[in-house]
Amino acid sequence: MSVESLLIPDDRAFSSFKEECGSEEGWSLTYNKTDMTVWTQTIGGDEEKSLHKIKCRMVCKDVPAETMYDVLHDIEYRRKWDANVIETFDIGKLTVNADVGYYSWKCPKPLRNRDVITLRSWLPTGSDYIIMNYSVKHAKYPPKKDMVRAVSIQTGYLIQSHGPNHCTLTYLAHVDPKGSLPKWVVNKSSHFMAPKAMKKISKACLKYGEWKQRHNPGFKPWLYPEQTTLPTIPVSELSIQHADSLENIDESTLSEMQTREERDSD
Known part of the structure; x- marks a missing residue:
């Protein structure tokens, strides 16, 4: 297998991702309310130490699939609506x-903030749109001292159109946040944080048309690649980011009460 085929997803990779988004086999339902469903999956046998995969599906009855796709791509707009973003x-x-690309985000105190370097790829297929990523290493962007470098094993979105203003968004994440996180963080992410984040995306979609009209309305390089001004990166400059090569920060003893106290004192 060549380096290029190893790094850049092909049609089979997109097809496999879409299939996993739709499958419920091996997943545990953890949240099910109006228009929002969350499943989790434990990877490995030790519940305390194993990685978790999370899948969150949201039905949007007032958002076109095309708008959802634009919002998830538009990095300038993300800086406006995503309150957790530090830098992207x-x-x-x-x-x-x-x-x-690079993305860093705020974690609830006293947990350390995280960042990630990812190879992102996307594919519109008729009424479906897929955006997915995984972590890579780039020599010019090493881990920072004040951040924990997380690892996306595979993360992405599947947008499925069901009509002019109706779509379903499925978020699938297999992430190693690094650090031995407290169990309450894992539980909170599936029961509270993921649905809340999805709802923010939905609300951001409703305001995108008006915002985009005032901010370079014709500029959408994810639809029109000839518009991009990004330099081309040789594949040889990248390698897959493996979690075991990064420092492991033990945050497992941090309590949720500590987090609330820290947050309240800000």
Whole structure:
């Protein structure tokens, strides 16, 4: 297998991702309310130490699939609606539908904030749209001292159109946040944080049309690759980011009460 085929997802990878988004086999239902469903899956036998996968599906009856796709791509708009973002930027492009980018986000105190470098790829297929990523290493963007470098094993979105203003968004995440996190963090992410984040995306979609009209309305390089100004990155500059090569920060003893106290004192 060549380096290129190893790194850049092909049609089979997109098809496999879509299939997993739709499958419920091996998943445990953890949240089910109006228009929102969450499943989790434990990878490995030790519930305390194993990684978890999370899948969150939201039905949006007032958002076109095309708008959802634009919102998830538009990095400038993300800085406006995503309150958790610390810094996000594109590093360079690989192909017309693959690039490399940086994203850092706030974690609830006293947990340390996280960041990630990912290879992101996307594919519109008729009425479906897929965006997915996984972690890579780039020599110019090493881990920072004040952040924990997380690892996306595979994370992404599947948007499915059900009519002019009706779509379903499925978020699938297999992430190693690094650090031995307290169990309450894992539980909270599936019961509270994931649904809340999805609802923020839905609300952001409702305001996107008006915002985009005032901010370079014709600029959508994810639809029109000839518009991109990103430098091309040689694949040889990248390698897969493996979790075991990063420092492991033990945050397992941090209590939820500590987190609330820290937050209240800000």
